[in-house]
Amino acid sequence: MQTIYAMHQNGSDQVEKEQRFLINSIDIIQDLYLMMLSILIELGNKETEYLERASQKHLATPAERNPNRKFVNNAVIQLLSNSEVLQDAVDKRKMNHWKLNDDYILVLLEATKSSPLYQAYMEHPKSSFADDRDFIVALFTEVIAPNEKLYAHLEDLKLTWIDDIPVVNTYIVKQLTGLSSPEQKLKLPKKYRDPEDQEYAEKLFIKTVLNEVELASCFSDKTPNWDVDRIAEVDTIILKMAICELLHFSSIPVKVTLNEYLEIAKEYSTPKSSIFINGILDNLVKEFQASGRLQKIGRGLI
Numbered sequence: 360m361q362t363i364y365a366m367h368q369n370g371s372d373q374v375e376k377e378q379r380f381l382i383n384s385i386d387i388i389q390d391l392y393l394m395m396l397s398i399l400i401e402l403g404n405k406e407t408e409y410l411e412r413a414s415q416k417h418l419a420t421p422a423e424r425n426p427n428r429k430f431v432n433n434a435v436i437q438l439l440s441n442s443e444v445l446q447d448a449v450d451k452r453k454m455n456h457w458k459l460n461d462d463y464i465l466v467l468l469e470a471t472k473s474s475p476l477y478q479a480y481m482e483h484p485k486s487s488f489a490d491d492r493d494f495i496v497a498l499f500t501e502v503i504a505p506n507e508k509l510y511a512h513l514e515d516l517k518l519t520w521i522d523d524i525p526v527v528n529t530y531i532v533k534q535l536t537g538l539s540s541p542e543q544k545l546k547l548p549k550k551y552r553d554p555e556d557q558e559y560a561e562k563l564f565i566k567t568v569l570n571e572v573e574l575a576s577c578f579s580d581k582t583p584n585w586d587v588d589r590i591a592e593v594d595t596i597i598l599k600m601a602i603c604e605l606l607h608f609s610s611i612p613v614k615v616t617l618n619e620y621l622e623i624a625k626e627y628s629t630p631k632s633s634i635f636i637n638g639i640l641d642n643l644v645k646e647f648q649a650s651g652r653l654q655k656i657g658r659g660l661i
Contacts, residue, residue, distance in 0.1 A: 360593070360596055360597060360600060360623060361519070361522075362377055362380060362381040362384070362564060363564070363567060363568060363599075363600070364592065364593060364596055367592060374565065374568055374569065377564075377568075378561060378564060378565060381560065381561070382557070382560070382561065384519040385550060385557075385560065387517060387519070387520075388520075388526075388527065388550065389448075389452070389550055390452055390454060391513070391517070391520050391523055391527050392527050392530070392531070392547075392548065393445075393448055393449055393452060393454050394454060394456055394457070395503075395504075395527055395528065395531055396439065396445065397439075397445070397449060397454065397457060398457065398464065398467060398503060398509075399435070399436055399439055399499070399503075400439050400440050401457045401461070401464045402436070402467060402468050402471060403430070403436040403440060404440075405461070405465065405468050406430055406431050406468060407431045410423075410426045410428065410431065413426065414426065427481055429481055429484070429486070430477070430480070430481065433491045433494070433495060434488045434491040434492070434541045435488075435491050435492050435495040435535065435538060437541065438538065438541055438543065438545065439545065442544075442545040444545055444547055445545055445547065448547055460512075463508065463509060463512055466508055467503055467506060470502050470503075470506060471498060471502055471503075474498075474501070474502050476497055476501060476502065477498070477502075488538075488539075488540060492535065492536070492538050495535055496535045496536050499528075499535065500532055504528045504532075510524065534548075559608070562607075562608075563600065563603060563604060563608070566603050566607050567596075567599050567600050570603065571599055574598075574599040574602045575595065575598075575599060577602050578602070578639050578643065581639050581643070591628055591629055593624075593627055593628045593632070594624065594628055594629075594632050594635065594636060597620050597624050597627075597628065597636055598620075598636060598639060598640070601616055601617070601636070601640055602643065604616045604620075605640075605643070605647065605653060606652060606653070609654055609655055609656045610655075610656055611655075612655070613653070613655065617640055617641075617644070620636065620640070621633045621636060621637055
């Protein structure tokens with residue numbers, strides 16, 4: 360939807376170029392995931408550097424010579440730091456961003472160490488793996504993810520990440536919460552569930568873009584009180600995509616299509632858009648069924 364909207368705004372007709380942009384915007388979600396997860400590793404590294412420098416000062420205090428290393432020895436941070444799978448993915452995608460922009464890590468480290476959460480954690484000399492995990496989950500949820508400077512930085516890096524950040528953060532929290540032992544192997548998420556997912560994304564985009572006039576004609580007479588040109592552009596794109604999915608994706612149930620696009624409308628369009636879109640799509644589904652245009656394969660797809 361956003362790629363098609365951007366095409367309209369730019370007046371672009373270069374379908375292949377925009378298709379590559381769409382796939383790349385999906386591809387770099389993995390970069391965002393790796394960046395967010397590796398923040399925990401970098402926080403541990405920075406604190407380790409700080410403790411080592413402090414202990415080597417000429418007039419180091421007893422506390423600096425024998426610092427509390429509970430944070431840097433946190434079992435989850437160690438698990439992530441020692442994960443070959445994670446390191447291979449970071450190396451493969453050349454994710455050295457925090458090495459080049461460590462000022463953001465320092466900002467996050469300061470926020471971490473000044474938080475009551477950190478102070479309470481450090482006061483207890485010993486902890487179980489579950490304690491370490493729960494602390495890291497809370498730290499990520501309450502200190503790292505909500506950090507405004509980090510959010511602004513990520514938004515500046517990739518505009519498409521604005522919508523991806525909550526999804527990635529939610530996944531990371533779920534993943535961290537699911538850790539049960541320091542020996543557990545970290546599993547990285549796939550970009551697509553299977554090859555059909557990528558095929559679906561590209562096919563939906565191409566079929567919608569190449570058939571916009573035909574798709575628009577399906578609802579142009581369903582809005583007697585509205586000039587089509589006055590309908591919010593996002594709404595027209597949502598309608599075109601939904602109609603395209605109804606007519607050209609035989610394995611997707613009608614109810615799934617309707618529910619998904621209504622949710623998109625609620626999230627991205629005007630307050631009344633979902634009601635407007637729901638009314639049009641309901642009428643179109645009945646019309647398509649009556650005319651035999653709605654061809655769904657499998658049980659329970661209508």
